[in-house]
């Protein structure tokens with residue numbers, strides 16, 4: 001039995017945000033078996049009416065709309081549920097930092113050559129091990145990942161992630177055109193291989209296979225349709241990319257008789273409540289309605305969009321259309337492996353678009369309980385009894401005594417904006433110390 005004490009990152013499902021409460025969790029076996037709070041929730045929160053408004057009645061920046069948690073005190077640890085990265089490429093951790101190219105050029109010149117190395121299963125396995133250990137060091141315990149077109153290597157990645165105890169999904173990338181010949185498969189064979197990944201790692205597995213056509217440009221209409229049919233038949237998760245850059249959208253229009261990009265996927269049966277669409281930067285209201293109609297999920301990857309100069313994804317109209325949005329690092333176009341930094345980048349992107357930026361409390365929710373909710377994972381993302389004990393122990397060093405309890409700054413905002421990955425002291429995966437400690 002392990003007991004972890006500190007300020008707990010607790011989800012408030014009604015307000016879709018996080019609060020900090022003093023307490024402890026007990027871990028037994030693979031699960032959290034007990035959560036105790038030292039105080040009632042009210043005593044841990046400071047009402048905005050008391051603290052959060054200035055003399056003009058304006059809310060202070062960085063505070064949550066209703067109330068916020070009391071400041072962190074020096075030496076206080078933060079206990080968080082493991083973070084969720086809803087879009088990353090296992091094969092691309094080695095190419096982080098290839099700067100200065102737009103998407104399609106970056107794919108041709110950097111990504112495809114790197115993915116070729118995954119034809120060697122041993123290389124793929126050792127790379128996956130390194131990547132999964134990196135994720136743990138950044139507090140990520142659940143993820144949605146792409147591999148490459150290589151089947152055996154994808155199986156090896158799924159096996160390893162399962163053995164290590166991760167929660168999430170991995171998909172073999174499906175491509176049958178407009179990519180180097182040796183990275184394209186034969187259409188039917190690719191579908192057979194995707195079906196095999198699903199046989200071994202079915203949708204109810206803790207680490208499941210996902211049907212993963214890379215994006216419309218590299219997939220023929222028959223491949224997209226067969227992928228949609230397979231996903232429907234197996235109730236499998238689907239991962240793909242959508243409308244990341246304008247150039248890509250124009251190319252899709254050329255390839256698909258001027259169809260709307262979203263409609264290409266819709267017609268192939270690829271839009272489902274278990275579909276995660278990376279990026280969705282260049283869409284309009286009609287497209288948002290289509291995504292909402294199918295309950296599909298958008299993975300917003302702000303650091304990757306910034307890195308490739310793809311554009312700024314506007315979350316506001318998606319939220320207004322009731323489309324769930326989750327966050328992804330999109331390594332290796334994304335350069336930051338920390339989901340806390342990705343969440344901060346999402347705040348910065350919203351602010352740069354002139355939207356009311358999400359609060360830090362809601363950004364923390366995005367990378368924990370909010371993502372788990374959207375992805376339908378009911379045993380991760382929160383510090384709850386009966387949940388998997390995927391837990392991050394954080395020791396921030398910014399709290400100083402003179403700040404007392406009178407600070408006007410939300411500690412969740414401080415934690416996010418002053419974030420330093422060295423504060424992560426230990427990551428538990430399914431009840432076991434898997435990194436640090």
Ligand SMILES: [Zn+2]
Pocket residue numbers: 087088089241278330
């Ligand atoms: Zn991606």
